[in-house]
Amino acid sequence: MTFVQLIDCKTSNVDQLNRLMDDWVVATQGKRTATHAIVGRDRSDSTHVVEIVEFPSHEEAMKNSNLPETNRIFEEMVAACDGMPTFTDLDVVRDEQLNKLLCQRFFDEVVNNNNPDLADELCTADYREHDPSLSSYDMDLTQAKREKGEITDAFSPRITVEDMIAEGDTVTCRLTFQGKHTGAYQGMEPTNKDVSGTGHATFRCKDGRIAEAWWNWDNLGLLRQLGVFEA
Structure with a gap:
């Protein structure tokens, strides 16, 4: 079952988050299990940023989370945010393209x-x-x-x-x-x-x-x- 993780955070440095995403993509080449990633900024609050990451399954997401490169980038992401990001884990029950x-x-x-x-x-x-x-x-x-x-x-x-x-x-x-x-x-x-x-x-x-x-x-x-x- 497809699995999606929503990472919700507040930051005044969106450019830094984008750079961290670029670093993670390069560092996890050949290792990551994520298949799709989107970063969106709230139109009504420019400091509110949500990252959406898709995986083939929850098990594959856990493999991705255990990568040392993922842990390193996450620590740098926390430092760039105004507080600890929150996570929402979703099993996809319907996906209509x-x-x-x-x-x-x-x-x-x-x-x-x-x-x-x-x-x-x-x-x-x-x-x-x-x-x-x-x-x-x-x-x-x-x-x-x-x-x-x-x-x-x-x-x-x-x-x-x-x-x-x-x-x-x-x-x-x-x-x-x-x-x-x-x-x-x-x-x-x-x-x-x-x-x-x-x-x-x-x-x-x-x-x-x-x-x-x-x-x-x-x-x-x-x-x-x-x-x-x-x-």
Whole structure:
């Protein structure tokens, strides 16, 4: 279970805390078990600072706490604070990354359930698509739906999201796909061959919708499977 520790302190020297964080990151390289750290300052009180540190589990957090480098930095942190920091230990019981849910829904319903019109709901009105396999590297949603529809008609592809990583307003996905060439594709008549391959997609989200997307597919591998090129 993911574990989060909140370190709450008062200090008039936030810059010193940031320097200590930098020192800790360098000193614990190859040893630390923390996966994510955030330092925030209270808008209503500039001396109130909260550090949020995430770990894979409470057990991993304890390993991190026992590092001599962590103890040293903590002592220096206490010296930089106006009093002893307080700690809140949290077992994460729910972690909803909403942009990831949005992008997963796009794959599940728009692509795998062949419901392209749902993209009008999931994407912004000024959506832009970038895909070197299409006729233009910069196109609007209407054109993207039309050209992606030709691919769907030709292969009835099913996409599996192997990995999905979100940071800020950006979501990046590692993909695999399977399909069968049962329709015309770029002038090629159906071969009835099974095809598969890999790809990546990166989405920029805005206000709960997808505003921009970048796609990359192994098109050369696809054409080889169709017999256009020799392996």
